[in-house]
Amino acid sequence: MTAPPHRVILLRHGETAWSKEGRHTGRIDIPLTDAGVLQAQAAGERLAGVAVDRVLVSPLIRARQTCELAGHADSAVVEPALVEWDYGAYEGRTSAEIRAERPDWSLWRDGCPGGEDAVAVAARVDPVVRRCREQPASWLVVAHGHLLRVLAARWCGLGPESGALLQLGTAAICILAFEHHTPGVLLWNDAGTRLASR
Numbered sequence: 001m002t003a004p005p006h007r008v009i010l011l012r013h014g015e016t017a018w019s020k021e022g023r024h025t026g027r028i029d030i031p032l033t034d035a036g037v038l039q040a041q042a043a044g045e046r047l048a049g050v051a052v053d054r055v056l057v058s059p060l061i062r063a064r065q066t067c068e069l070a071g072h073a074d075s076a077v078v079e080p081a082l083v084e085w086d087y088g089a090y091e092g093r094t095s096a097e098i099r100a101e102r103p104d105w106s107l108w109r110d111g112c113p114g115g116e117d118a119v120a121v122a123a124r125v126d127p128v129v130r131r132c133r134e135q136p137a138s139w140l141v142v143a144h145g146h147l148l149r150v151l152a153a154r155w156c157g158l159g160p161e162s163g164a165l166l167q168l169g170t171a172a173i174c175i176l177a178f179e180h181h182t183p184g185v186l187l188w189n190d191a192g193t194r195l196a197s198r
Contacts, residue, residue: 006137007175010148011043011067012143012171014037014062016032016033018092023094024092024094026115028092031065039171040069042171043070043173044072051138054135054138055067055077055142057076057077057079058083058143058147059079082147083147089114091115107164118161125154132176152185152188156183168188174190
């Protein structure tokens with residue numbers, strides 16, 4: 001009998017009113033839209049039959065709803081470190097609105113006034129990454145776009161700003177795993193593939 005895979009499945013929450021509009025949605029606690037509910041249910045269908053040993057979820061409602069609709073609420077543990085990036089003064093604003101005032105602004109380089117920068121987000125997710133690396137299991141982590149991009153970069157041993165290279169859509173599934181003991185990305189930003197069981 002083979003051991004279960006040691007991997008981390010990432011699931012970004014489904015669409016919200018603000019994500020649909022491209023607004024930075026950090027600590028505001030808003031629910032999924034009707035479309036987001038359907039996305040989360042579809043993610044659950046794609047994960048059906050996939051072995052998951054441990055489930056971590058952000059405390060924010062959009063992530064908890066997604067986790068529930070995907071069929072994993074019963075075994076989920078709320079992990080406060082998985083709350084989305086604190087956008088401070090940029091909460092609720094689009095990148096275009098921010099760049100109208102700061103044309104060269106980059107979330108990944110500059111962070112947010114009154115909020116977090118990439119290094120601060122990494123400081124929160126690094127203990128989660130260590131836990132997932134050190135405890136061989138099939139993990140499911142349900143959280144937020146920018147946060148999961150930092151988590152994936154840190155899994156790979158990269159600086160948190162490297163998350164800028166990893167675009168991530170709503171309700172997309174990603175898989176982090178090992179190849180010859182080296183952590184890497186097995187699947188990224190998948191919104192339509194039914195995953196194989198086990």
